[in-house]
Amino acid sequence: MAAAVFAPRPNQKCQRRTSSLTPLVALLAVLLAASGCAIDPTRDADRVLAAVPGEPLARAAELARRGEPAAAAELYLELAEAAVPPARQQLELDAARALLQAGQTDEANRVLIAIDKTALTSVQRELVLLLEADVALQRGRAEDAIARLGRVNQRTLPADLRAQYFSTLAAAQRLNKDPLAAAQALDQRDRLLRDDPAARLDNQVSLLFTLSTLGPSGLDGAARETSGRMRGWVELARLVGGFGAASPELDSRYAQWRGRNRMHPAEGSLVSAYFRTLAGGYPANTEVLVLLPRGGRFGTAGNAVRDGIQAAREADRSGNRPNLDFRDASGRVTGPFDRGVDGGAQLVIGPLDREGVDSLAGRPALRVPTLALNRSGGGTASNLYQFSLAPEDEAINAANLAWAAGLRSAALLYPSDPWGERMATAYRGQWRTLGGRMLAEQSYSPTAGNHARAVDALLAGGTPDLVFLVATTAEVRPLWSALQLGLPRIPAIATSHVYDGDIDPSRDEALAGLYFVEIPWLLDQARSDSLSRRALTDRLPNVRGPLARLYAMGIDAYRLAPRISEMGRSPGTFFPGETGGLNIDSLGQVRRQLVLARFTPGGPRVQQRIEVRPAPAAADAGDSDD
Known part of the structure; x- marks a missing residue:
C-alpha cells in the first residue's frame, strides 16, 4: 500500500488522525484537517468527535496504523452505533476509509450508502463524494468516479489537494478510455505544481505518456481538436513519438519547438526525462534486491522474468544502471528479504509466488519500496506494491x-x-x-x-x-x-x-x-529495438512460447521499480509498459490497461x-x- 502523500496543517490534534493512509484517503484526511483545523472550527473532526470516548477512538487509529484497517473499521462502526450526528457520520466515514485501506471495496461502498446524508456537515459532504469516487475507481466504474469528482467543489481546496484531485481525475479518465481528457486533467495539475519542480517534471512526463497511447492517427485528431497549452502538449507527444530514444536531432528539434512556443510550460529537460523514465531512470548507485525462484514449481517462470529484467538493464541508456542482487527465493521470503535490506538494498523486486507475497503483506510496513510480482490473498503493507499478470x-x-x-x-x-x-x-x-x-x-x-x-x-x-x-x-x-x-x-x-x-x-x-x-x-x-520481441528472440528462444508475457513483465518490473513510490502517491501518474498502460491505485496495486x-x-x-x-x-x- 502506498504511504500518505500530504501531512496535515500544523495542529497536533489533526495530525494524530492521518497515519497510514492511501493517496486519495490521504487527500480526504488532509481536506478534513485543512478545512476543519485551519479554516472553520465547526467542521473540525476532533470537535465533531469530542463526545466520543477517547480510548476506543485511539485504539481504532492504532489498529489502522499497525496495518489492521479491517479491525479498525469494525471498531469505528461499533462507536458509530452509539454516537449522534455528525459524529456518527464521521465515524462511518473513518470506517469506510479503513475498509478501502483493507481492500474491502464492497464493504466500504455499503457503509457509504448507509450514511445518513441529511446530517452531514459541509466538509463531510465533500468527503463522501471523494470516497465514493475512490470506491468507483476500485470497482472499475470510471463514469461513476468522474461523476462524483465533478460534484466536488475542487476550487475551494488548497493547491496541493487540488493537484491530487486532478491526478485522481486523470486516472478515472484513462480508465474511461479517454486519454485526451486524462491529459487535460494532468495539464490542470501542472498549473498547481510550479513550486515543486521534480513533481512537475514527473507530471509532464506522465502527460506525454498518456497522450502517446492515442497513437499517430489519434494524435493527429487531437491536434485538430485542441488549442493553446493542450495543442502544445499534443505537438510534443507527436515529436517524441517519432524517435525511439533521445538523440542530438531530437534535442535540436525540441529546442526549436521551445523557441516557437516560449509561453508553453514544458520543462527544458522534459524530452531527456521522458526517455530516461522509459529506460529506467534509476538514481546513481541504486542497490536493488531481486527475489526470484531458480527452481521448483515457479523456477521456469522466475527465469523468464529474470531474463526480462536483465535485458532491460542492458538496454538502459539513462546513465545510471542499478546494481542487481539476484537471490533465490520462493515460499516465505522474509529471511532473504530482511538479509538483503540489511545488506543495503534500497528497492526490492519480487517475490513471484503468492505465498512469498503473503509473507510480506502480513507485515504492517516494509522498510524499502517493494514491487511484488504477484498479489497477496488479501493482505497489504505500507511500501508494498503488487504487480500481477492475473488472467x-x-x-x-x-x-x-x-x-x-x-x-x-x-x-x-x-x-x-x-x-x-x-x-x-x-x-x-x-x-x-x-x-x-x-x-x-x-x-x-x-x-x-x-x-x-x-x-x-x-x-x-x-x-x-x-x-x-x-x-x-x-x-x-x-x-x-x-x-x-x-x-x-x-x-x-x-x-x-x-x-x-x-x-x-x-x-x-x-x-x-x-x-x-x-x-x-x-x-x-x-x-526492432533491443527490447522488441523480434530482437530478444535471437538471444532468448523461449520468447516465442507460453513464457513470452513473463519476459515483458520482467522488463516492466525493472522500469517500474524506481518509480513505484511516486506512482503510488499519485494515481494520475502513468507508465506505458510492455504489459499494458500502468498506474498504481490507492491500494498499491499496479493496474494494467491492455490493448x-x-x-x-x-x-x-x-x-x-x-x-x-x-x-x-x-x-x-x-x-x-x-
Missing part, C-alpha cells in the same frame, strides 16, 4: 472495453473446467459491477467437441449486445465459427489466451472479426474501440459484412 485482469479489461463502447447486455461462453470457471467469475463480476446485464451463460467441454451445440444453447437466451468468449487457441476456431453462424453481427471479445503471438495467416483468416485483449509487447510486430486488438485476414490489428455493427436493412438482410 482475471484480462476479463476485467474486456468487460471495461465493452462497457466503454456502449454495450450493456452480454452472453458468456466458457469451458467447464477450473480455469473457465475462474474466468467466467471475473467476467460476470465485473460486468455486473459496471451495471451490465448477463442475458445468458453457457459452458462447454473443452475436449468433447460439442462447440456448436453449446453456442446454440447460449443463443437460446436471447440476442445480446456482445459475447464474452473464454477460450484458448485449441478451442477458439470452432467456437468463433459457430458464433458467426448464429450471431454474425454481434461482436465477441476474448482474452489473450486465443493468441500465441506468432504469425499465422490461417488462424487470422479463420478468426477475422474476433476482438481480444493483449499486452502491447506481443502486438507490435514492427518493432484492444482484432483479428483480420492480414493479422491482428490494434483497435481504439469495439465497433457496434447495426442490424441489416430489410433489403440487404442476407448480406454479410465479412
Whole structure:
C-alpha cells in the first residue's frame, strides 16, 4: 500500500488522525484537517468527535496504523452505533476509509450508502463524494468516479489537494478510455505544481505518456481538436513519438519547438526525462534486491522474468544502471528479504509466488519500496506494491472495453473446467459491477467437441449486445465459427489466451472479426529495438512460447521499480509498459490497461474501440459484412 502523500496543517490534534493512509484517503484526511483545523472550527473532526470516548477512538487509529484497517473499521462502526450526528457520520466515514485501506471495496461502498446524508456537515459532504469516487475507481466504474469528482467543489481546496484531485481525475479518465481528457486533467495539475519542480517534471512526463497511447492517427485528431497549452502538449507527444530514444536531432528539434512556443510550460529537460523514465531512470548507485525462484514449481517462470529484467538493464541508456542482487527465493521470503535490506538494498523486486507475497503483506510496513510480482490473498503493507499478470485482469479489461463502447447486455461462453470457471467469475463480476446485464451463460467441454451445440444453447437466451468468449487457441476456431453462424453481427471479445503471438495467416483468416485483449509487447510486430520481441528472440528462444508475457513483465518490473513510490502517491501518474498502460491505485496495486486488438485476414490489428455493427436493412438482410 502506498504511504500518505500530504501531512496535515500544523495542529497536533489533526495530525494524530492521518497515519497510514492511501493517496486519495490521504487527500480526504488532509481536506478534513485543512478545512476543519485551519479554516472553520465547526467542521473540525476532533470537535465533531469530542463526545466520543477517547480510548476506543485511539485504539481504532492504532489498529489502522499497525496495518489492521479491517479491525479498525469494525471498531469505528461499533462507536458509530452509539454516537449522534455528525459524529456518527464521521465515524462511518473513518470506517469506510479503513475498509478501502483493507481492500474491502464492497464493504466500504455499503457503509457509504448507509450514511445518513441529511446530517452531514459541509466538509463531510465533500468527503463522501471523494470516497465514493475512490470506491468507483476500485470497482472499475470510471463514469461513476468522474461523476462524483465533478460534484466536488475542487476550487475551494488548497493547491496541493487540488493537484491530487486532478491526478485522481486523470486516472478515472484513462480508465474511461479517454486519454485526451486524462491529459487535460494532468495539464490542470501542472498549473498547481510550479513550486515543486521534480513533481512537475514527473507530471509532464506522465502527460506525454498518456497522450502517446492515442497513437499517430489519434494524435493527429487531437491536434485538430485542441488549442493553446493542450495543442502544445499534443505537438510534443507527436515529436517524441517519432524517435525511439533521445538523440542530438531530437534535442535540436525540441529546442526549436521551445523557441516557437516560449509561453508553453514544458520543462527544458522534459524530452531527456521522458526517455530516461522509459529506460529506467534509476538514481546513481541504486542497490536493488531481486527475489526470484531458480527452481521448483515457479523456477521456469522466475527465469523468464529474470531474463526480462536483465535485458532491460542492458538496454538502459539513462546513465545510471542499478546494481542487481539476484537471490533465490520462493515460499516465505522474509529471511532473504530482511538479509538483503540489511545488506543495503534500497528497492526490492519480487517475490513471484503468492505465498512469498503473503509473507510480506502480513507485515504492517516494509522498510524499502517493494514491487511484488504477484498479489497477496488479501493482505497489504505500507511500501508494498503488487504487480500481477492475473488472467482475471484480462476479463476485467474486456468487460471495461465493452462497457466503454456502449454495450450493456452480454452472453458468456466458457469451458467447464477450473480455469473457465475462474474466468467466467471475473467476467460476470465485473460486468455486473459496471451495471451490465448477463442475458445468458453457457459452458462447454473443452475436449468433447460439442462447440456448436453449446453456442446454440447460449443463443437460446436471447440476442445480446456482445459475447464474452473464454477460450484458448485449441478451442477458439470452432467456437468463433459457430458464433458467426448464429450471431454474425454481434461482436465477441476474448482474452489473450486465443493468441500465441506468432504469425499465422490461417488462424487470422479463420478468426477475422474476433476482438481480444493483449499486452502491447506481443502486438507490435514492427518493432526492432533491443527490447522488441523480434530482437530478444535471437538471444532468448523461449520468447516465442507460453513464457513470452513473463519476459515483458520482467522488463516492466525493472522500469517500474524506481518509480513505484511516486506512482503510488499519485494515481494520475502513468507508465506505458510492455504489459499494458500502468498506474498504481490507492491500494498499491499496479493496474494494467491492455490493448484492444482484432483479428483480420492480414493479422491482428490494434483497435481504439469495439465497433457496434447495426442490424441489416430489410433489403440487404442476407448480406454479410465479412
